[in-house]
Amino acid sequence: MGTLSLQGLRKEYGQSVAVERVDIDVGEGELVSLLGPSGCGKTTTLRMVAGFIEPTEGRVVIAGQDVTKMPAYARQTGMVFQSYALFPHMTVAGNVGFGLEMRGVGRAERDRHIMEALKLVQLDHLSERLPRQLSGGQQQRVALARALVINPEVFLLDEPLSNLDAKLRAQVRGEIRALQQRLGLTTLLVTHDQEEALTMSDRLIVMEGGRVRQVGTAEELYENPADAFVADFVGRCNIVKGTIEGSAMRSESGSLLPCRMEGAPANASVLALRPERIAMQPGTDGSGLTARIGAVLYLGAQTEYQLDLDGTVLTAIRPTPQDNDALRHIKTGDTVNISWDPAAARLLPA
Amino acid sequence: MTFTDPIYSKARRDDSDRSSVPHDADLRHHRTIAVNRLQAALARLSYRSIIAFGYVLMLAPVAMILVMSFFQDEIVSFPPSGLTFHWYANAFSRSEFARGFLVSAQVALAAMIIGVPLGTAAALALSRSSIAGKGAINTLLLGPLIVPGIVAGTALYLFYLRIENALDRDVVGTFAGLIAAHVLLTIPWTVRVVTASLQGLDRAAEEAAANLGARPWTVFRRITLPMLRPGIVAASMFSFIQSFENLELTLLLVGPGKTTLPVAMLNYLEFRMDPTLAAVATVQIVIVAALMLITDKFVKLSRIV
Numbered sequence A: 001m002g003t004l005s006l007q008g009l010r011k012e013y014g015q016s017v018a019v020e021r022v023d024i025d026v027g028e029g030e031l032v033s034l035l036g037p038s039g040c041g042k043t044t045t046l047r048m049v050a051g052f053i054e055p056t057e058g059r060v061v062i063a064g065q066d067v068t069k070m071p072a073y074a075r076q077t078g079m080v081f082q083s084y085a086l087f088p089h090m091t092v093a094g095n096v097g098f099g100l101e102m103r104g105v106g107r108a109e110r111d112r113h114i115m116e117a118l119k120l121v122q123l124d125h126l127s128e129r130l131p132r133q134l135s136g137g138q139q140q141r142v143a144l145a146r147a148l149v150i151n152p153e154v155f156l157l158d159e160p161l162s163n164l165d166a167k168l169r170a171q172v173r174g175e176i177r178a179l180q181q182r183l184g185l186t187t188l189l190v191t192h193d194q195e196e197a198l199t200m201s202d203r204l205i206v207m208e209g210g211r212v213r214q215v216g217t218a219e220e221l222y223e224n225p226a227d228a229f230v231a232d233f234v235g236r237c238n239i240v241k242g243t244i245e246g247s248a249m250r251s252e253s254g255s256l257l258p259c260r261m262e263g264a265p266a267n268a269s270v271l272a273l274r275p276e277r278i279a280m281q282p283g284t285d286g287s288g289l290t291a292r293i294g295a296v297l298y299l300g301a302q303t304e305y306q307l308d309l310d311g312t313v314l315t316a317i318r319p320t321p322q323d324n325d326a327l328r329h330i331k332t333g334d335t336v337n338i339s340w341d342p343a344a345a346r347l348l349p350a
Numbered sequence B: 001m002t003f004t005d006p007i008y009s010k011a012r013r014d015d016s017d018r019s020s021v022p023h024d025a026d027l028r029h030h031r032t033i034a035v036n037r038l039q040a041a042l043a044r045l046s047y048r049s050i051i052a053f054g055y056v057l058m059l060a061p062v063a064m065i066l067v068m069s070f071f072q073d074e075i076v077s078f079p080p081s082g083l084t085f086h087w088y089a090n091a092f093s094r095s096e097f098a099r100g101f102l103v104s105a106q107v108a109l110a111a112m113i114i115g116v117p118l119g120t121a122a123a124l125a126l127s128r129s130s131i132a133g134k135g136a137i138n139t140l141l142l143g144p145l146i147v148p149g150i151v152a153g154t155a156l157y158l159f160y161l162r163i164e165n166a167l168d169r170d171v172v173g174t175f176a177g178l179i180a181a182h183v184l185l186t187i188p189w190t191v192r193v194v195t196a197s198l199q200g201l202d203r204a205a206e207e208a209a210a211n212l213g214a215r216p217w218t219v220f221r222r223i224t225l226p227m228l229r230p231g232i233v234a235a236s237m238f239s240f241i242q243s244f245e246n247l248e249l250t251l252l253l254v255g256p257g258k259t260t261l262p263v264a265m266l267n268y269l270e271f272r273m274d275p276t277l278a279a280v281a282t283v284q285i286v287i288v289a290a291l292m293l294i295t296d297k298f299v300k301l302s303r304i305v
């Protein structure tokens, strides 16, 4: 396994720019995910690494070697496609063995590697099936085995779980991560699903509009988002526009919201507050902020409250109150006192 | 009419709770319902008869030929005085049909073998590369479908005569000339069928192969071509049939001893009108139908035509 380094990558399509100034380093055995909304340039970036798209500018370096001008077939990357892209006319074994065949590996050795790779994904009993005789989850594992068996320098995954149903997705997520850690695979994963990125990655790269917004671990991005976009995209977040007044923010509807002033960037224009940081007390004692409950959404372990502060709408998420809890009988239309640790409310640029 | 029909069930309900003395309004109401029902039934009937008529129109000649080939009388008349296999025996004993069949099969096979790779290459170029004037080239390639066969045949005949003058050797009436003409018949179909297959082909599979180390030619040979196979088989069958049953384009281009089956049939018709031709045609129809059925196993024909 090698390292991957993207340096000043840029891709233009005619007048429009799909990817711009992308610098990414993936260390040996590290899983880095590209996270961002649809159309932000994730796939384009990944395809430049694989060699299917030639960058307009910048360099792709794999295992210390500049491969920017190298055709896809000469690069040592193993890619798992969103649609799996299995060869429909070849058996599972034929699919997995294709890369070895291209490398001139002899029959006997090839068969051994194929079975090893299939054991890795628990499909060794289905080696003679055709792809169309497999379930979606099985096809996906064949695609994994096919990409892994060639021992690539970099492992590339484009939305690998998007075609699986929700339950299977959670399971395969864990399986891929375990496999990646066990084999020490240098991996670049593309996803628009934040949960997937948060649970699977060593580091995340949040992209938007073809550019990198922020790089960091899941915790860093969640606790210290660089801007409102990252705060909103990674996890849930209340974003309130307003103007700074003393050590609080005056929202557009006039509420004065306490926030943390130290470390606030000069161009800060919004307040970002995680829903789970908002505390609530039933009734009004006149002190602090009061809000009207707009809606109560029961989510099982947690309950979500829509809070209306004279026109500014905030979302609070609390553990679902137990029998003796004062919040137990709260309902839509009630008035509550709300508060939060000012340190939890950050000022960020939009 | 089904019992779920709302108008019908409404009428029934009205029937059951009708009061003993019918009012004027009631009667009018019932009359309207009856008229509505009649209209709906008529609409359905005429729709079905149009479809049935279409089928009859298409299949009647085929059925007629099939039936007539067993009629005993030399001049076809209804009802026949008896049934016989005589005309089949006659067809098989006459050398012009056997020879015609052989020539047709040879020409069709050759035209298919030459035309299908050409058409496939054209389809690939048209849907994969970014050459200028794709639309125009596409129209040109489909041309032989649009120009009436007899016109194209005449044009080819005149063209061949010029080549004969220029090269000082025979072209009209040779196998080569005939095959070249029939290749023109195979190309439009092949381009259409293969283009349709290419549009349904998952490009990601080709990229996956490249990602696994396959060079472009290997990708084509090991991935693209096998994935196109159903389309190419269908194109081959279509091409064969187009050539095998062609009369108009061929008419002026055949030479002595190298007459195709359809031309041989036309020649026979000039002298006799007995059901031998029906027998030959039946054999021909059976062959074409068999080819169609085989093709349909590979690709659903309805997706292409």
Ligand SMILES: Nc1ncnc2c1ncn2[C@@H]1O[C@H](COP(=O)(O)OP(=O)(O)O)[C@@H](O)[C@H]1O
Binding pocket: A013, A017, A018, A036, A037, A038, A039, A040, A041, A042, A043, A044, A045
């Ligand atoms: N072949 C192409 N031609 C023109 N524009 C393209 C092409 N491929 C992608 N784009 C554009 O580039 C941007 C990034 O696309 P993509 O990398 O597929 O986004 P993502 O994978 O993040 O959803 C999009 O705006 C898309 O419309």
Ligand SMILES: [Mg+2]
Binding pocket: A039, A042, A043
């Ligand atoms: Mg994408």
